[in-house]
Amino acid sequence: MNDHNRLFLTGLWLIVTLELRQRVRGVSWYVLLGVFMLLVGIVTFLLWLATSAWLSGGGGVFSTIIFFVLLLGTLVSPALSGNAINGDRDAGTLATTQVTLISTGQLVLGKFLAAWITALAFLAAALPFLIFAVVLGEVSLGTISVSVLVLAAELGMIAAVGVGLSGILTRPLFSIVLTYLLVAALSLGTLIAFALLGTATQQQATSVNYQVVESTYDEQTGKQSDIVCSTAQTSTYPVPRFDYFWWILSANPYVVVADAAPGSFDAGGHPTDLFGQIAVGVRSAQAAPELYTEYNGCDEAANGYADQQSGIGPTQQEIYDGAVPSWFIGLFIHLLLGAGALTWAWRRTSTPATHLPAGSRIA
Secondary structure, eight states: OOHHHHHHHHHHHHHHHHHHHHHSSSSHHHHHHHHHHHHHHHHHHHHHHHTTHHHHOSHHHHHHHHHHHHHHHHHHHHHHHTTTTHHHHHHTOHHHHHTSSOOHHHHHHHHHHHHHHHHHHHHHHTHHHHHHHHHTSOOOHHHHHHHHHHHHHHHHHHHHHHHHHHHHOSOHHHHHHHHHHHHHIIIIIHHHHHHHHHHHSEEEEEEEEEOEEEEEEOTTTOOEEEEEEOOOEEEEEEEEOGGGSGGGGGGOHHHHHHHHSOOOBOTTSOBSSHHHHHHHHHHHTTSOOOSEEEEEHHHHHHTTTTTGGGGOOOOHHHHHHHSOOOHHHHHHHHHHHHHHHHHHHHHHHOSSOSOOOTTOOOO
16 A cells, blocks of 8 residues: 555544544434434334244344334434535534645545444444344345345445535535435335326226136036036226336335345245345336236136136245346445435535635635
């Protein structure tokens, strides 16, 4: 490592340590972590009872805790990172830092890393409960490692967006609110957009049915003979095309975490945790609906309904295995979003500034 890189890392770590010391200086931070651990403990205990985890394993408990950490991260991280840069500008300390040997890149990246580490503290606080879920069994090493790593990346994305907006916008309140709105758009807006667009885009489906009008039933064989069949009864009805818009869900942070985790299914092909349930729901949206169906009750009556099982659709595991994973698309979008916000913040914070918005504080 040359001297230039060493100096850059030294200045970067200086900003990180200063930010972290400022965040943990008061008791409120420790109270927040304590409340979080208490909530996770209560949720873990209730899940342990409600899901009979001591018998069925801790897969459901583990996945729920991961989502709980992500939920709290989306609620707390914007407030902690959304004023990282413009808050210093309002306090008159940003200009003091910029006249030192600290570069703009070190300043922006240092504040981002500090915000990310702060968000990861919630994940660290949940580790005892995650370990408890793993001890219960039925949680694979792949599920543990992938879900934790993707969760950490999602928390980093939220921190990057918050710090980036704090450098782009001059008012801390606006940057915090906009960070919350952006997180809400990814978490809830994608679900709303998927539901509305899929419902609004409809196509006509046709169903043709043949029913038994008259027959002779044989009690010994369970079959019918001398069957008189009805004419074709055709009906049409609108079908929503959710398969056109499944890709919108790939940008949802919860979908990214769930779809990235390796699927875990029981002998009947049913998901054993919350990851699998969400992933199956999202991947099933990729399948196009059947626009033409035909049911011949006369043939089934003649065969004694021996082939009833043939009409049962694929299992949830088969749906999961037959669809295309989408988590990497969402993760790539989030990485671009975070990197773009930090790059824009670096350009807006760079000194000397050739142009400042009206009302901006210099020192």
